[in-house]
Amino acid sequence: MAIRIFNTLSGRKEEFTPISGNNVNMYACGITVSGEAHIGHAYQALIYDIIRKYLEKRGYNVKYARNYTDVDDKIIAKSNETGIPADKYAADMIDKIDAEMKRLKVDEPSVWIKATDSMDDIIAFISKLVEKGYAYPTEKGDVYYSVEKFPSYGNLSHRNLEDAMNGVRVDNDEMKQNPLDFALWKSAKPGEPFWQSPWGKGRPGWHIECSAMNYKTFGERIDIHGGGRDLIFPHHENEIAQSEALTGKQFVKYWIHNGLIKVNGQKMSKSLGNSLLLKDLLDDYSPETIKFALLSTNYRADINITPALFPEAEKHLVDFYSVIKSAKEKGIELAGENKEIDDAFNAAMDDDFNTALALSALFGYFKAAKAKIAAGDMTVGADLNQIIKTYSLLGLFETDADEFINSVKDKAESEIPREVIEIAEERLNFRREKNWAKSDELRDKISALGYEIKDAKDGYTIIKK
Numbered sequence: 156m157a158i159r160i161f162n163t164l165s166g167r168k169e170e171f172t173p174i175s176g177n178n179v180n181m182y183a184c185g186i187t188v189s190g191e192a193h194i195g196h197a198y199q200a201l202i203y204d205i206i207r208k209y210l211e212k213r214g215y216n217v218k219y220a221r222n223y224t225d226v227d228d229k230i231i232a233k234s235n236e237t238g239i240p241a242d243k244y245a246a247d248m249i250d251k252i253d254a255e256m257k258r259l260k261v262d263e264p265s266v267w268i269k270a271t272d273s274m275d276d277i278i279a280f281i282s283k284l285v286e287k288g289y290a291y292p293t294e295k296g297d298v299y300y301s302v303e304k305f306p307s308y309g310n311l312s313h314r315n316l317e318d319a320m321n322g323v324r325v326d327n328d329e330m331k332q333n334p335l336d337f338a339l340w341k342s343a344k345p346g347e348p349f350w351q352s353p354w355g356k357g358r359p360g361w362h363i364e365c366s367a368m369n370y371k372t373f374g375e376r377i378d379i380h381g382g383g384r385d386l387i388f389p390h391h392e393n394e395i396a397q398s399e400a401l402t403g404k405q406f407v408k409y410w411i412h413n414g415l416i417k418v419n420g421q422k423m424s425k426s427l428g429n430s431l432l433l434k435d436l437l438d439d440y441s442p443e444t445i446k447f448a449l450l451s452t453n454y455r456a457d458i459n460i461t462p463a464l465f466p467e468a469e470k471h472l473v474d475f476y477s478v479i480k481s482a483k484e485k486g487i488e489l490a491g492e493n494k495e496i497d498d499a500f501n502a503a504m505d506d507d508f509n510t511a512l513a514l515s516a517l518f519g520y521f522k523a524a525k526a527k528i529a530a531g532d533m534t535v536g537a538d539l540n541q542i543i544k545t546y547s548l549l550g551l552f553e554t555d556a557d558e559f560i561n562s563v564k565d566k567a568e569s570e571i572p573r574e575v576i577e578i579a580e581e582r583l584n585f586r587r588e589k590n591w592a593k594s595d596e597l598r599d600k601i602s603a604l605g606y607e608i609k610d611a612k613d614g615y616t617i618i619k620k
Contacts, residue, residue, distance in 0.1 A: 161507045162411075177214065179379065180220075181210075181220070182365075187224040195416040196433065198458065202454045219264045221268070227361060230245050259445065268371070274350050276371045282353060297357070300400075303333055311410060337393055339359065340359060365390070366406075380410055380411070381412070382411075412455070419461060469563060485528055493538045497541060500546070513546075520542055567618060
């Protein structure tokens, strides 16, 4: 079965056929390093890392590039606020973000690109657009892209120029020929970092950076361009206008956009004070728990972060790992294959990388595995081995079962009131005496206090309900 991808440009799923044989060139917009990584950054990095890995699993040679925007209005504002030079502030933030992504176990792309390392390429790109008549410099030393010169502007976001006018923030530079024209080069203001250019001292606009870095890395065309849905307009629309004006060729064959993060139904934003920093989330939950939670929603849909999302994901993983632990305790060797499990995973991922469908299958697999273990059916070893192998692509089941379960138990005990732990310990003694009536009575008491107890062979795990 062929891979089918929802292409934002066409508004439908299309069969994936690379531009050049088995080779795939893929670019995803990275982070503007004006602050530390939050859960939205982590989700986007995770999604495109998985898409890259799945394409490789299906036999494609993938060259995957991500960028860091390390010169920008927000970075300059942070520099002024902190007193740290903009280049040092950006470099320090990149180091922090890299460290957090490593903690999350998101792999590096094939190519990292930084805007400040690509300045000659950006200036050359703008110069060609000016020569071709798609861009114009002003007396102040700014350079703007003339949107009216690009008739297909708006095709990606499925809007006409009038709609575009309503959807973009327009600055009131009297030197612009059209209010919708956007900056390719910004003349230097006092105290800002700048580079020398044919138009004077200045720095690039945001949109031109990605076009120039793509052109530098891949050439005229790429197979897949990804990013958050909030980037469709104007950022990706502007990328198309810039790149296709330069080359006269289709810039991107498949545009992929992931949904956004909401917190308790509200859009996540600094202004609302509801941003979840990745470092804080990793302090509370394992990378596997975070991945299971995020990947349980289809990548094109928004994810609503509620207080129950990560604890529920952790609970499910404890259940799954408990089955793996049980098999090992029964002396069952985890070896062999179950092609049906891998084929079902591939079928889900072939349908627009549907991680949610792939993860939903786990509940049935582990229920069946539990029954096989109870029945002494040794074929369960092949089933579990295949699950571990197949779902490692999503970053799951990479931890020893005992280690994962104990880490959750240790964390829970450190957070759970002493009263609940004492009842649980008393209940464990009754269980060892096979006093099931008293055991059930204490289970109900724990439940009334807002906690759930899950029994293991010679212990228990307490989870807040």
